[in-house]
Amino acid sequence: MAMSPPVGAQLTSTQARSAQAIVNLFETGSVLGDYGQVTLIPGDTGHLTYGRSQTTLGSGNLAALLQRYCANLGARFGARLAQSLPRFVQRDLSLDTDNKIHNLLRACADDPVMRETQDAFFDDAYWRPALAAASRLGIISPLGVAVVYDSAVHGSWALIRDRTIAVLGDVAKAGEPAWIQGYVSARRQWMATHKRADIRATVYRMDAFQRLIDQGFWGLELPLVVRGQEISTATLAAVPPGCYDGPLPGSRVLSLQSPLARGLDVRRLQLGLSDLGADIKADGVFGQASLRCVKDYQARSGLPATGVADVALIAKIVG
Numbered sequence: 001m002a003m004s005p006p007v008g009a010q011l012t013s014t015q016a017r018s019a020q021a022i023v024n025l026f027e028t029g030s031v032l033g034d035y036g037q038v039t040l041i042p043g044d045t046g047h048l049t050y051g052r053s054q055t056t057l058g059s060g061n062l063a064a065l066l067q068r069y070c071a072n073l074g075a076r077f078g079a080r081l082a083q084s085l086p087r088f089v090q091r092d093l094s095l096d097t098d099n100k101i102h103n104l105l106r107a108c109a110d111d112p113v114m115r116e117t118q119d120a121f122f123d124d125a126y127w128r129p130a131l132a133a134a135s136r137l138g139i140i141s142p143l144g145v146a147v148v149y150d151s152a153v154h155g156s157w158a159l160i161r162d163r164t165i166a167v168l169g170d171v172a173k174a175g176e177p178a179w180i181q182g183y184v185s186a187r188r189q190w191m192a193t194h195k196r197a198d199i200r201a202t203v204y205r206m207d208a209f210q211r212l213i214d215q216g217f218w219g220l221e222l223p224l225v226v227r228g229q230e231i232s233t234a235t236l237a238a239v240p241p242g243c244y245d246g247p248l249p250g251s252r253v254l255s256l257q258s259p260l261a262r263g264l265d266v267r268r269l270q271l272g273l274s275d276l277g278a279d280i281k282a283d284g285v286f287g288q289a290s291l292r293c294v295k296d297y298q299a300r301s302g303l304p305a306t307g308v309a310d311v312a313l314i315a316k317i318v319g
Helices: 013-028 061-070 078-082 085-089 093-097 099-108 112-137 142-154 157-168 176-192 204-214 264-275 288-300 311-318
Strands: 224-226 229-231
Touching: 013 142, 013 204, 013 224, 013 229, 061 078, 061 085, 061 112, 078 099, 085 093, 099 264, 112 142, 112 157, 142 157, 142 176, 142 204, 157 176, 176 204, 204 224, 264 288, 264 311, 288 311
Parallel strands: none
Antiparallel strands: 224 229
8 A cells, every 4th residue: 555645645555445446557567566477577676676666686676676586585485585585685696597486486476475575665666756746746646756756666757857847847837737738748668769678668658648638537437547557446445356265275176177177286286397497488277288297206206197186286386
């Protein structure tokens, strides 16, 4: 949940969550953000990127997030993740391709403590500073704050702010709508002409803001449609995507079926297989890759390679 804004940016809780949801959509394609998303974009100087608002190894913020999580005595994967903390602190670039660590990070998203830690961390690292920066300039509209917040997360706020002031003057002189319009235009130009292809590919962020400006949604009145997805009271209250609270490991037999089995037990099985060296993504969905890895494990263990994980097999793999 967003922190209370300072004087100047009088956003309601719903407006704050709507502003955050817009940036969540930009970062992970989800209104609520994808707490378990692990990303590696070619050419991105941030390198390994993780979580609801995609914090990076290269910036050092990923290490700070994981340190905060591991420090919580209730963290389900805290002790296990703590073994790798020095690598994150040192910004060890081999983490970019460490699939076992990637799967552990994905599994951490099932832990409510990790989700709460991410919410608090991103509030402290990005949301509250963005609110303060907006207030210092006199930006008070929810849409204006969302534009500032996007730059706080994605980068370039100070650079484009100064360019906009050089052309239009400050917010008081230009008026907030004109200033934000000028800022969005300047930032889109900066993105479109950037030497890095991954930055050029993000002009959609400014295009989405431009549509909201054109439609006059300065108050971020709900419902909104951003990048083809609905932001509403219903979607803001939904369960975050890709997060599983059950079933518990060993509470059912797992096999390839239709519809595909999904859940915490599948994720933990996949994580166990990954720890044993299997080439698998711990996404919580029992598909063909899970079937193959279970069969491989059974064959190596001298068991019939059925691909069916019964309670005894799950207990052996999960530990």
